Every structure is written in C-alpha cells, then in structure tokens.
Amino acid sequence: MVRNIISVSSLKKDFIVGEVTVHALRSVNLNITEGEFVAIMGTSGSGKSTMLNILGCLDKPTEGTYLLDGIDVSTLSKNELARLRNLKLGFVFQSYNLLPRTSALENVELPLFYNDSVKPRERRERAIAALGAVGLEDRMHHMPNQLSGGQQQRVAIARSLVNDPVVILADEATGNLDTRTSYEIMALFQELNAKGKTIVFVTHEPEIAGFTTRNVHFRDGNIIKENLVTNRGSAREMINAMPMEVDS
Amino acid sequence: MNITNLSKIALNALLRNKFRAFLTMLGIIIGVASVIAMLAIGEGSKKSIQDQISSMGSNLVMVMPGTQMMGGVQQGNASSKALDIKDVKAIRQDCPSVSAVSPEVRGGGQVVAGGNNWPTTFYGGDVNYLDIKKVEVKAGRMFTEQEVASAAKVCLIGQTVADNLFGNEVDPVGQTIRFKNIPVRVIGLLEEKGENTFGMDQDDLLIGPYTTVQKRILAVTHINAILSSAVSEDATTQAVAEITTAMRASHKLSEGEDDDFQIRTQAELVSTFSSISDILTTLLGAISAISLLVGGIGIMNIMYVSVTERTREIGLRMSIGGRGLDILMQFLIESILLSVIGGIIGILLGVTASAVIGNLTGWPIAVMPLAIIMSFLVCTAIGIFFGWYPARKAAGLNPIDALRFE
Numbered sequence: 001m002v003r004n005i006i007s008v009s010s011l012k013k014d015f016i017v018g019e020v021t022v023h024a025l026r027s028v029n030l031n032i033t034e035g036e037f038v039a040i041m042g043t044s045g046s047g048k049s050t051m052l053n054i055l056g057c058l059d060k061p062t063e064g065t066y067l068l069d070g071i072d073v074s075t076l077s078k079n080e081l082a083r084l085r086n087l088k089l090g091f092v093f094q095s096y097n098l099l100p101r102t103s104a105l106e107n108v109e110l111p112l113f114y115n116d117s118v119k120p121r122e123r124r125e126r127a128i129a130a131l132g133a134v135g136l137e138d139r140m141h142h143m144p145n146q147l148s149g150g151q152q153q154r155v156a157i158a159r160s161l162v163n164d165p166v167v168i169l170a171d172e173a174t175g176n177l178d179t180r181t182s183y184e185i186m187a188l189f190q191e192l193n194a195k196g197k198t199i200v201f202v203t204h205e206p207e208i209a210g211f212t213t214r215n216v217h218f219r220d221g222n223i224i225k226e227n228l229v230t231n232r233g234s235a236r237e238m239i240n241a242m243p244m245e246v247d248s
Numbered sequence: 249m250n251i252t253n254l255s256k257i258a259l260n261a262l263l264r265n266k267f268r269a270f271l272t273m274l275g276i277i278i279g280v281a282s283v284i285a286m287l288a289i290g291e292g293s294k295k296s297i298q299d300q301i302s303s304m305g306s307n308l309v310m311v312m313p314g315t316q317m318m319g320g321v322q323q324g325n326a327s328s329k330a331l332d333i334k335d336v337k338a339i340r341q342d343c344p345s346v347s348a349v350s351p352e353v354r355g356g357g358q359v360v361a362g363g364n365n366w367p368t369t370f371y372g373g374d375v376n377y378l379d380i381k382k383v384e385v386k387a388g389r390m391f392t393e394q395e396v397a398s399a400a401k402v403c404l405i406g407q408t409v410a411d412n413l414f415g416n417e418v419d420p421v422g423q424t425i426r427f428k429n430i431p432v433r434v435i436g437l438l439e440e441k442g443e444n445t446f447g448m449d450q451d452d453l454l455i456g457p458y459t460t461v462q463k464r465i466l467a468v469t470h471i472n473a474i475l476s477s478a479v480s481e482d483a484t485t486q487a488v489a490e491i492t493t494a495m496r497a498s499h500k501l502s503e504g505e506d507d508d509f510q511i512r513t514q515a516e517l518v519s520t521f522s523s524i525s526d527i528l529t530t531l532l533g534a535i536s537a538i539s540l541l542v543g544g545i546g547i548m549n550i551m552y553v554s555v556t557e558r559t560r561e562i563g564l565r566m567s568i569g570g571r572g573l574d575i576l577m578q579f580l581i582e583s584i585l586l587s588v589i590g591g592i593i594g595i596l597l598g599v600t601a602s603a604v605i606g607n608l609t610g611w612p613i614a615v616m617p618l619a620i621i622m623s624f625l626v627c628t629a630i631g632i633f634f635g636w637y638p639a640r641k642a643a644g645l646n647p648i649d650a651l652r653f654e
Contacts, residue, residue, distance in 0.1 A: 058567060099564075
C-alpha cells in the first residue's frame with residue numbers, strides 16, 4: 001500500500017486585486033506518494049508558486065481539499081497550521097534564508113526551538129546529525145558569510161531535515177547557484193530521495209527537473225501535463241563527467 | 249513554545265547586534281541613571297535642610313509682626329502691628345511652657361574699621377539671645393544685662409565681618425568699629441557657622457544689645473521679632489497656644505479680631521522647606537523622566553527598524569513553525585531585555601554617579617531604595633509599552649510576503 005503524502009483535489013485559489021479577481025489556481029488535482037521526487041514546473045504566473053504556498057500550509061485554498069499526510073488542512077486554524085509546518089514540512093528557499101551572524105549549527109537547530117517536546121540536548125544532537133547528512137559536519141560553527149553559496153544551501157537543507165518532515169518543499173533551490181553547485185545540490189536531493197524522503201521541487205529549468213522522478217507542468221492555474229521521468233539522470237555522475245575545475 | 253526557548257531566541261537576536269543593542273540601551277541607561285542621581289541629590293538636600301534647621305534649635309518659637317497688606321488693602325497702621333518690648337515681657341510672664349525669650353531687632357548698614365568697610369546686618373537681642381539661636385562665642389565675651397540696660401555701644405562680630413575689616417593679623421576683640429557712623433566696641437568673636445543650606449553666610453553679622461540697636465543705631469522703639477524657646481520640643485504646641493493668648497492680650501485684640509502677628513515654629517519651618525525641597529526633587533525627577541521617555545522611544549525606533557530589517561527572518565520563523573504569538577513574544581522579550589538590562593546598568597551607574605557627585609561637591613546624597621525599585625518597574629513597563637507596537641507588526645506579517653521581502 002502506497003502512502004499518500006499530498007492529496008489535492010479540485011483545488012482553487014482566487015486573489016482579489018482591486019476589483020479584478022485573479023484565478024491563480026483553477027481546479028488542480030494532484031497526488032504525491034511517499035518516496036516521490038516531484039518537480040513542479042511552469043513559467044512565472046503559471047500558479048506554481050501559489051501551489052507551493054498552499055502545499056506549504058502558508059496559504060489556504062479558496063476551494064477544494066488538501067490532505068497533508070492524511071490531515072485535512074483546510075479546517076485548521078493559523079496556529080495549528082504553524083504546528084503542522086513545524087512537524088511535517090521542511091522548506092528550502094532560493095535565497096537560503098539563513099539567519100546572519102548565526103552559526104550553521106544554530107541555524108539548523110532553529111525549527112526545533114518551536115517544538116516544546118524537543119529538549120536542548122536532543123536539539124543539538126539532531127542538528128549535528130542533520131549537518132552530517134548534508135556533509136557539513138566540519139563547518140558546524142561557521143557563520144553563513146564564511147560559507148559558499150552551495151554550503152549555505154546545504155545548511156538550509158539540513159535545517160529542513162532536522163525535524164524529520166514527511167515532505168521537503170524546495171522553491172527554486174538551485175536558482176542562485178552555478179551549474180556545478182546546482183548539480184551538487186541535486187545530487188544531495190537525489191541521495192535524500194534514495195533514502196526515502198519525499199521531495200517537491202519547484203523549478204523552471206528542464207535540466208534540473210530531469211533529476212526528479214515525475215514532472216508536473218503548470219500553466220495559467222492548471223496542470224497541463226504530467227509525466228514520469230524515464231531516462232532520469234544522476235547528478236553525481238554529471239559532476240564526475242564535468243571537467244575538473246582548476247583552482248587558480 | 250515555552251518562554252525559555254523564546255528568551256534564548258530573543259537573547260541570541262540581541263547578541264547578533266551587540267553594538268546596536270548597547271546604543272539602544274544607552275538611552276535607558278542615561279535616563280535611569282539621571283533619575284536615580286537627581287532624586288538622590290534632591291533627597292539629600294532635603295535631609296540637609298532638615299538637619300540644619302533642627303540644629304538651630306528644634307524648640308525655637310518665633311513671633312513676627314502680622315502681614316500688613318491683605319489682598320492689596322492696607323489693614324491698619326503699621327506701627328500698631330509691630331511688636332515691642334511689652335510683648336516680650338508679656339510672654340515672659342504669662343507663658344509657663346516658654347523657657348527663654350528675647351527680642352530681635354535688626355538693621356543693615358555699612359560697617360567701617362580703619363580703611364576697610366563692609367555691608368552687614370546688626371542684630372540686637374537680649375543676654376540669652378545666643379543661647380536661643382544656638383550660637384557660641386569663640387573669643388571675648390557676651391554682653392551683660394547691665395550693658396543691655398544702658399544700651400552700651402558693644403557688639404559681637406561674625407567671622408566674615410572680622411575677616412573683611414581686620415584680616416587675619418589683627419584680633420578684632422577690643423577694636424572699635426563704626427556702624428552707620430556710630431562707634432561700637434567689639435567685645436567678642438562668634439564661632440563660625442558657615443553658609444546655611446540656602447547659601448546665606450551665617451557669619452556675616454554683628455550682634456549687640458537690642459537696646460543699643462534700637463536707640464543708638466536705628467532710633468526706633470519697635471522690635472522685628474521675638475525669639476523664644478519652648479521648655480522642650482514636645483511643649484512647642486503648648487508654647488504656641490500660650491504665646492498666642494499672651495500676645496492677643498498684650499495687643500488688646502477683642503474676640504472676633506484676627507491675630508496681628510504670626511508665630512513660626514522650627515517644626516513648621518522644617519516642613520515648609522521640606523516641601524520646597526520636595527518640589528525641587530519632583531522637578532529634577534521629572535526632567536530626568538523625560539530622558540527616560542526619550543530612551544523608550546529610542547527602543548521603539550530600533551525595534552521598528554529591526555522588524556523591517558528582519559522581515560525575511562520573521563517569514564522564515566513562521567515557515568518553520570513559529571506562530572504569530574511566538575513572533576510577538578520574541579520581539580517583546582527583545583525589547584524588555586533591552587530596557588531591563590539598560591535599567592540595571594542605569595541603576596548601577598546612577599548609584600555610582602550619586603556617590604561621586606556627593607564626594608566631589610560635598611552635598612549630602614541619599615539614594616532612595618524606592619527610586620531604584622521604581623526605575624526597574626518603569627523600565628519593564630517601557631520595554632512592554634514601546635515593544636508592543638513593533639512586535640505586533642512583526643506578528644501580523646504574512647509569511648509568504650515576508651519570505652519574499654527584498
């Protein structure tokens with residue numbers, strides 16, 4: 001039996017801008033099961049960001065139902081949504097959103113501060129483990145400005161992992177990185193996915209989407225195409241195939 | 249979300265911007281320190297006034313002529329209101345609670361000795377005048393009853409007058425000085441009393457028999473005041489009552505008439521000057537409180553800027569599970585920490601400053617424990633009051649907008 005992590009049906013989202021109603025999402029149905037690595041694609045204005053906000057429980061749909069790990073999100077209050085985000089979701093952003101002048105370890109610890117059941121000792125241990133999982137155990141006490149873009153994004157990924165979420169939501173997570181570093185980040189996501197993590201990855205780059213298992217294309221608030229990735233590339237192999245960069 | 253975690257988050261946020269946090273606190277530090285120091289100085293001066301007045305004799309009762317004008321209307325012939333020696337005799341006879349009575353006559357003028365001259369006041373009294381006023385004779389002697397009776401041209405001289413007329417070399421006792429061209433022999437030098445709390449030099453005077461001042465110097469028959477001592481401090485009220493009766497009889501006032509004299513006791517004087525000093529203390533405190541208020545506005549300003557500057561941080565915190573209340577509490581705790589830490593530093597600084605000011609100026613300083621407790625409470629209140637608005641702004645942000653904020 002495959003477990004449905006995300007189950008969205010007839011989802012609509014309208015924004016009222018002045019006197020005009022903008023239909024950001026018209027009627028979206030989408031199921032994402034455990035262990036999937038889904039790329040949500042589309043141009044700007046296609047509705048993919050709105051979709052991600054709703055999936056991330058940061059926004060509520062106008063109509064339709066959204067079940068996250070079997071919980072009907074539409075009935076929850078603001079505070080209950082916050083708790084759900086804390087326990088079930090991990091976010092990775094394009095611009096990392098790390099706290100400045102705060103060590104990598106403390107940045108990763110942050111979500112656990114909002115969970116009362118995690119004691120300080122456990123908080124530290126789990127943060128160290130998460131940093132280990134992204135290969136940054138030797139950079140724990142570095143500040144964000146002492147880390148490269150790729151390393152900062154890894155800290156952010158560690159932060160999204162630390163509460164052991166049911167799904168990681170990544171919003172253009174490679175958007176600020178060069179090709180090689182993008183591949184490294186994708187290789188990390190592929191490793192996490194291989195260990196069973198469910199990942200939803202918003203991107204507009206087909207090349208990046210090629211590393212996922214399924215692509216969902218949005219246009220004008222509708223899903224226009226869904227396809228399984230057949231010849232899925234390995235980001236790790238792509239990096240190895242690239243010419244070695246020579247340090248100057 | 250428990251308060252320990254929130255406090256840790258808030259403290260970390262402040263530590264990320266140590267210098268800014270310090271500058272923000274500076275307003276509160278200066279405000280609290282000045283409130284504490286000003287109140288300490290005010291309270292100290294009040295204590296010193298009280299001590300000084302008490303040292304003049306806490307059982308002193310003074311009778312002075314009544315006010316000559318009431319609401320701009322002349323109340324009668326001034327001379328009829330004036331006191332004279334008959335009143336002194338009446339008090340001496342009819343008031344068992346009064347142990348000593350002396351008239352006081354005074355007149356200002358230039359005193360000349362050799363080539364030097366000096367403006368001063370010549371006080372006239374009875375033989376017990378110095379005892380009532382608690383003044384000692386340093387050299388020479390007090391005048392005698394015989395000298396009072398004969399209006400002898402003798403006087404005791406205050407240190408300031410002595411210094412100005414004779415310098416350090418000449419012993420003033422035995423010299424002859426001229427007050428308003430009347431030659432007077434100096435028979436004694438008064439012990440120094442220094443300046444009083446109001447900055448008046450208590451050594452700038454001459455004291456002689458009241459008869460001398462009345463007849464030889466001023467050519468008047470009235471006296472300016474009657475000084476008397478109650479038998480004890482507790483008997484002061486009784487003494488006042490007896491003196492009032494004696495004075496009314498002496499002035500032949502009928503039942504319905506108002507007193508044409510005033511009676512002042514030392515206790516009254518203490519309370520009068522204490523209340524003046526209280527007003528001063530309040531004034532100083534109020535001015536300092538304004539700087540505390542400005543400090544509070546400084547905190548609000550910084551917290552407000554901080555909320556805008558950290559919009560993305562707020563968005564992030566919300567996305568990883570921070571509720572609106574958590575964000576509100578974080579910013580509120582930050583502002584309370586700023587004001588309370590600032591307050592504690594301010595209290596320490598204020599107490600130190602009070603001690604230093606006390607040492608440098610010799611003013612008596614009394615730090616009030618109440619001021620410290622109040623400052624602390626006020627600081628907490630400032631933190632909550634001025635932190636509330638920015639904190640609410642932060643908590644009300646939409647996480648989606650906050651995350652995308654540039």
